[in-house]
Amino acid sequence: MNSAQIEIQLIASLVAIACAIPGTFLVLRKMAMISDAISHAILPGLVIGFFITQDLNSPLLILLAALSGLITVVLVEQIQQTGLVKEDTAIGLVFPALFSIGVILIAKNANDVHLDVDAVLLGELAFAPFDRLIISGTDVGPKSLWVIGSILTVTLGLLFAFFKELKVSTFDAGLSASLGFSPVIIHYGLMSVASITTVGAFDAVGAILVVALMIAPAATAYLLTTDLKKMLLLAVFFGVLSAISGYWMAHILDASIAGSITTMLGFIFLMAYLFAPSKGVIAVIYREKQQRTEVSLITFLLHLKNHSEKSERHVNHLCEHINWQKVRAKTVLDLAQQNNMIIIDNNIVSLTDKGDAFTTQAIDYIITNEDAQIEDMKDDFFLFRG
Amino acid sequence: MAQNIAVKVDDLTVAYNYKPVLWDIDLEIPEGVLMAIVGPNGAGKSTLIKAILGILPPIAGSVTIYGKPYKKQRALVAYVPQKGSVDWDFPTTALDVVMMGTYGSLGWIKRPRQKEKKAALEALEKVGMLAFKNRQISQLSGGQQQRIFLARALVQNASIYFMDEPFQGVDATTEIAIINILKELRKAGKTVIVVHHDLQTVPEYFDWVTFLNVKKIATGPVKDIFNDDNLTKTYGINYKVSIQE
Numbered sequence: 281m282n283s284a285q286i287e288i289q290l291i292a293s294l295v296a297i298a299c300a301i302p303g304t305f306l307v308l309r310k311m312a313m314i315s316d317a318i319s320h321a322i323l324p325g326l327v328i329g330f331f332i333t334q335d336l337n338s339p340l341l342i343l344l345a346a347l348s349g350l351i352t353v354v355l356v357e358q359i360q361q362t363g364l365v366k367e368d369t370a371i372g373l374v375f376p377a378l379f380s381i382g383v384i385l386i387a388k389n390a391n392d393v394h395l396d397v398d399a400v401l402l403g404e405l406a407f408a409p410f411d412r413l414i415i416s417g418t419d420v421g422p423k424s425l426w427v428i429g430s431i432l433t434v435t436l437g438l439l440f441a442f443f444k445e446l447k448v449s450t451f452d453a454g455l456s457a458s459l460g461f462s463p464v465i466i467h468y469g470l471m472s473v474a475s476i477t478t479v480g481a482f483d484a485v486g487a488i489l490v491v492a493l494m495i496a497p498a499a500t501a502y503l504l505t506t507d508l509k510k511m512l513l514l515a516v517f518f519g520v521l522s523a524i525s526g527y528w529m530a531h532i533l534d535a536s537i538a539g540s541i542t543t544m545l546g547f548i549f550l551m552a553y554l555f556a557p558s559k560g561v562i563a564v565i566y567r568e569k570q571q572r573t574e575v576s577l578i579t580f581l582l583h584l585k586n587h588s589e590k591s592e593r594h595v596n597h598l599c600e601h602i603n604w605q606k607v608r609a610k611t612v613l614d615l616a617q618q619n620n621m622i623i624i625d626n627n628i629v630s631l632t633d634k635g636d637a638f639t640t641q642a643i644d645y646i647i648t649n650e651d652a653q654i655e656d657m658k659d660d661f662f663l664f665r666g
Numbered sequence: 667m668a669q670n671i672a673v674k675v676d677d678l679t680v681a682y683n684y685k686p687v688l689w690d691i692d693l694e695i696p697e698g699v700l701m702a703i704v705g706p707n708g709a710g711k712s713t714l715i716k717a718i719l720g721i722l723p724p725i726a727g728s729v730t731i732y733g734k735p736y737k738k739q740r741a742l743v744a745y746v747p748q749k750g751s752v753d754w755d756f757p758t759t760a761l762d763v764v765m766m767g768t769y770g771s772l773g774w775i776k777r778p779r780q781k782e783k784k785a786a787l788e789a790l791e792k793v794g795m796l797a798f799k800n801r802q803i804s805q806l807s808g809g810q811q812q813r814i815f816l817a818r819a820l821v822q823n824a825s826i827y828f829m830d831e832p833f834q835g836v837d838a839t840t841e842i843a844i845i846n847i848l849k850e851l852r853k854a855g856k857t858v859i860v861v862h863h864d865l866q867t868v869p870e871y872f873d874w875v876t877f878l879n880v881k882k883i884a885t886g887p888v889k890d891i892f893n894d895d896n897l898t899k900t901y902g903i904n905y906k907v908s909i910q911e
């Protein structure tokens with residue numbers, strides 16, 4: 281690896297981390313769409329900032345652009361508060377308007393501005409290492425690295441300082457307000473961080489990848505954990521993983537880096553969506569099947585418990601009596617036998633002591649829904665797990 | 667009988683998007699009562715509580731807690747929101763939700779420590795939910811979620827408790843468990859204000875009641891004002907509730 285390659289991966293990783301943090305809270309607040317709005321609506325601020333500073337990395341430009349991101353948020357909320365339209369409609373009204381103002385500003389001044397819409401949307405990570413920051417004659421690294429590094433440092437500082445405030449206001453805005461943590465202030469704080477991160481990152485990676493980096497890793501992490509801290513860590517991890525694997529995919533295929541990273545983000549999300557241990561599609565299907573079998577098992581055991589007469593307990597009759605198909609009846613019979621809950625003697629099925637105790641316990645649970653009694657059964661049976 | 671006034675509401679009008687949903691409310695809640703707020707759906711019960719707690723800004727009127735504005739008295743007040751107002755899929759555990767009750771006394775930036783955790787565990791124990799402390803909150807039943815909310819209010823160790831429908835969707839056992847805790851709070855001299863829908867149980871559970879429907883209809887001791895007349899005024903249909911002595 282040459283130093284430009286390392287720098288590109290470093291920039292992409294820092295962008296990924298800086299995006300994953302506000303992204304996690306946006307996902308939890310069901311505000312994924314707003315990041316899309318911000319990423320487009322910063323354009324007019326960016327263009328105006330560029331007219332003034334002639335430098336895409338100047339702090340003034342970043343602030344101006346972030347401000348137009350915040351204006352988007354305010355406008356969306358104002359329109360929404362009239363009660364005439366829903367939030368997504370309000371978003372759809374605001375950001376195309378702001379974005380097109382930006383596009384017109386660029387088109388009108390195309391001659392003296394080296395800034396084009398493609399670059400804004402897609403960015404060009406491959407060129408990032410060429411724009412160096414020179415301090416009194418010494419080359420200290422690519423400018424975007426410094427920009428995103430500073431933003432990330434601030435974001436991390438804010439996250440550590442205000443983690444509990446972010447958590448409580450995201451979970452329960454009413455409680456947060458009554459405790460004195462104004463949800464409005466926290467909301468705008470988060471929106472400011474999201475806006476500034478978007479602006480700081482867009483130059484390197486483009487607006488589309490910024491949105492993807494904010495939302496996809498957080499959405500992936502959401503499928504895998506039930507702990508906010510772990511969700512943040514996982515989101516960061518998936519962001520960085522996509523950034524680096526996306527970079528190498530682009531390298532091998534000779535494709536766009538931003539496009540490859542977005543593809544990796546989508547791929548990783550898909551994997552989690554399918555294979556996540558408890559929320560994944562496959563786990564859900566498996567669990568439902570398992571639950572069906574277990575309900576059948578208990579029904580079957582209950583039938584045995586309630587009928588002492590032999591005719592009701594003959595293997596061949598059982599299928600008819602409980603009205604099951606052969607396959608299902610066999611699965612249930614096997615399962616019960618494996619767990620030593622029944623014995624079959626001369627084709628007559630009877631409950632073992634264990635089976636008898638289990639049935640009583642299971643029925644108890646179903647009726648009382650009391651947890652303590654079945655803690656020890658949980659490992660064997662899905663039905664009793666939450 | 668000269669009693670302290672815990673909560674005083676003067677000429678309070680509250681609106682959503684400039685459309686008032688509460689008109690000119692005057693209310694005095696004496697210290698140490700266990701009070702029900704009753705009224706039909708959409709009467710503004712939740713709105714009244716939110717306005718008292720400064721969650722919604724009123725367009726007119728004022729609220730004082732022991733004679734001072736709410737902002738100065740936050741530490742004295744605990745709030746249990748309506749259960750449906752939060753996202754129960756949020757990635758957090760029962761214990762963590764209860765810990766949130768301690769955030770107010772911590773203030774900005776400071777984090778909960780061992781002391782706060784201990785208080786949260788005690789509150790969980792009190793509502794009979796200690797065994798569930800590490801459960802993700804979406805894996806709790808409705809009644810268990812309500813108990814968690816109650817524990818979170820208990821941990822605030824306040825003087826005044828506002829609870830928005832704590833009996834919503836709970837079974838008889840949980841309801842009795844909750845009301846016993848509320849009665850204990852009253853015995854300890856606390857003031858408890860509960861939005862309540864089951865009119866049958868008002869005389870049994872509460873000693874004070876406020877009838878609300880956009881305007882305040884009546885407020886006072888249950889034995890004096892909980893009658894068919896006020897119920898009819900509040901709910902608009904003829905009510906016959908026999909109050910058991």
Ligand SMILES: Nc1ncnc2c1ncn2[C@@H]1O[C@H](COP(=O)(O)OP(=O)(O)OP(=O)(O)O)[C@@H](O)[C@H]1O
Binds near residue numbers: 682683705711712
């Ligand atoms: N966020 C909101 N925006 C606009 N109107 C609202 C909002 N919240 C409540 N309202 C309206 O204000 C009125 C009072 O609502 P509130 O929630 O206070 O009623 P409630 O008495 O608590 O009813 P419930 O018994 O159903 O909980 C209702 O007409 C409701 O439609």
Ligand SMILES: [Mg+2]
Binds near residue numbers: 711712
């Ligand atoms: Mg309500």
